[in-house]
Amino acid sequence: MNINENRLQDIDIQKLIQEKKEKRKVLKKLEKLVPVFLFLAAVVSVLTTFGIVFTLLSEAFTFFSDVPIKDFLFNTDWKPWSGSFGVLPLITGTLLITLIAIIVALPIGLSAAIFLSEYASDKTRRIIKPILEVLAGIPTVVYGFFALTFVTPILQSLLPDVKIFNALSAGIVVGIMIVPMIASLSEDAMSAVPASLREGALGLGSTRFEVAMKVVLPAAFSGIVASVVLAISRAIGETMIVTIAAGQSPNFTFDPTSSIQTLTSFIVQGTSGDTAYGSTIYYSVYAVGITLFVFTLLMNLFAQYIARKFREEY
Amino acid sequence: MVNLTQLRENNSNIEVATKENVFEVSNLNLWYGEDQALYDINMNMGKNEITAIIGPSGCGKSTFIKTLNRMVELVPSVKTSGTIKYKDSNIFDPKFAVEDLRTQVGMVFQKPNPFPKSIYDNVAYGAKIHGIKKKKDLDIIVEKSLRDAAIWDEVKDRLKENAYSLSGGQQQRLCIARCLAIEPDVILMDEPTSALDPISTLKLEELVQNLKEKYSIVIVTHNMQQAARVSDKTAFFLNGEIVEFSNTDVLFSNPEDKRTEDYITGRFG
């Protein structure tokens, strides 16, 4: 070995560190500012929420100085271009879509969740879960296209009453869109059920189906409910599928074959090019927006409340 | 700067050297929230000595060693009372920056915890954070630390490789090298061999004894033979208190307290 021992002995590290320490004092002072900047970044998300609530409220407030809040909530006529602003048709339209979506998504989503958590092998799960993720990652405009050009013609050939733009087709496809959400969140809840509970029941001679129904589902119940509530909230807020496939006709009806309008698709219509800034229609968009916001917020808070209770159980 | 001739002089004069203390702990109490973990600890640790701390799990030995460089405060609910003097200043004094304390009191942990970086970058880390940037200085520091940690010959041709490619024992010696790279006065070792195989453990013990020439060492261990083999003094902790603290050979051959005797003869623990 031909290293020079002196070379190694020549350096006094603590002395070097002490020398640099003076310089680093300035840096250390600057470091005190770091949490301030980081905090400011964190405040952006809070400001966003305040911004949403504030803009919706203030613009809606202007709207309600034009249109009495009573008329908005209870009139059954939504014809903004002829001055009637009864939001009920938009709400029934939204609820109709949501109802159809849940009827489609609940059995498929829950079955998939039970299959994945109780029956599927690890390998199967590793194949199916990413595919569900793909389903969840498809842009809603693509689903809208699928509803209009594929699902609607099929429905029309089965039920001649179905209009080109109809609630049924949009609702079914919204349902398909939220299947992955129900499936993966419910599966999480079911997988969180301790294996010991399952093994106990299997050890007593129960079949997998009995274990799923009598042990896993009850134990994961609140988690499953939370996932469904979140999915409902997604369905209520879904915009593109309904805008493309359900039409723009605010009919006060629960007939799934007819064309309807939802809260979200009116917002698209009301903010499109031909609405003048400052007109009553412009402000009505915000009144509809806050209605939508309240619906989804309540759903989300409800889901969080259930999920929190669920976490305490184990 | 410690140079070798000076060291030899110091060693010939060992009586004097041992009287100098690096740590003087007085009336130290510590709580995690409401739970008290350490009760009225009083002990001194000598310069260039190896002080071992033994005791059953949960006795507070790990908490105690982490108090010496205030790492224990990473748990937010920790409260302390009493003083720990490091070279005449109280480490709990608000004027004593915790970064300065840790620059002089290094630590080696239970599990080897190299960074997911190259071997070179692991060892250079300490120097870099303290502002040493020149490649020439860093090269010297890295080589010197790896030599002192007795791992240079094994890694000198693979300094750019990821530290995770080393074996567990090598990783722990790398962590010691990383600690030596800022030449602390004191090295705290928290059960440094608990995750290692017997051969790596022996190598590490040998290394620890060699390091004593330059450094003061406090080592927590669950292994009594290890304490007996490497240390000069040993403290026996039980339920957050010091039961007995004396020269290692005395403590193991002739313990004063019945509980110490029960523990070292394997009746509990």
Added chain:
Amino acid sequence: MALQTGEKSTKRMKNRIRKNKLFHTLFFGATALSLVILAMLFYRIISQGAGNLSWDFIKNFPAPYPDRAGIYAGLVGSLLLIAIVAVVSITIGVATAIYLEEYAKKNKLTSFIQSNIQNLAGVPSIVFGLLGLTFFVYILNFDFSLLSGGLTMSLLVLPIIVVAAQEAIRSVPNDLKEASYGMGATKWQTVLRVVIPAALPGMITGSILALSRAIGETAPLLVVGAATAIYALPDSIFGSYTAMPIQIYSWISKPGDEWPVVAATGIIILLIVLLIMNTIAALIRNKFQRRN
């Protein structure tokens, strides 16, 4: 007597096993159904749109005639939007995550910020559009510009990035941080040199997934005024713009048999871009997992 119950119970046992099999099939069938739907969706779009796919389609601006319409303006617009979203939302999102995980004290304010982020993630995207319309378009007077669209989208994906970055930071082993602190490193040095490098793969994966969400979003862009027919690229961040999903939406809305074909071709391009982004995210994730 004993024999009777024995027979009875064997019979019941058989029933139970049959029931189990039946439901196993049903559950599997439902799962398979969603896969079949996915396959149909892809098949439908590819069979409709692939024939129209050409370099001209990628290079052309939108046109009033289906055979000349292309997605160039949308593709470039989407990429420009994503660039703005990436800069704004990753910076703010990662900083928020670092604040919440490493600096914030456990108090009411912190848990408020945290639950606020959770709630924000559940707000419908079109509501973000309304915020953008009032705040960016009218109050800040950015008009219907690329900047308005980009900032609106940034706020929309911010919660996704924060949550992903938080998870990535939380997964950095504590003993690495201890090693850094143990050598006298300050908090920021530890964050910068240990936490962020170790959390980087997770942060990148999460960010790419968030950006791919942004690239497919349509509704908020409609509200903040992305143009549906545009014949030039935006000359600055204050220029008007369009994006791929907006183009696709406008083609879907046109009457006639040929426009759906153009829309399907546009969807193919959109899905290819998404596929590329997701593949990159998956590659980073896999590379990282193998190393551990």
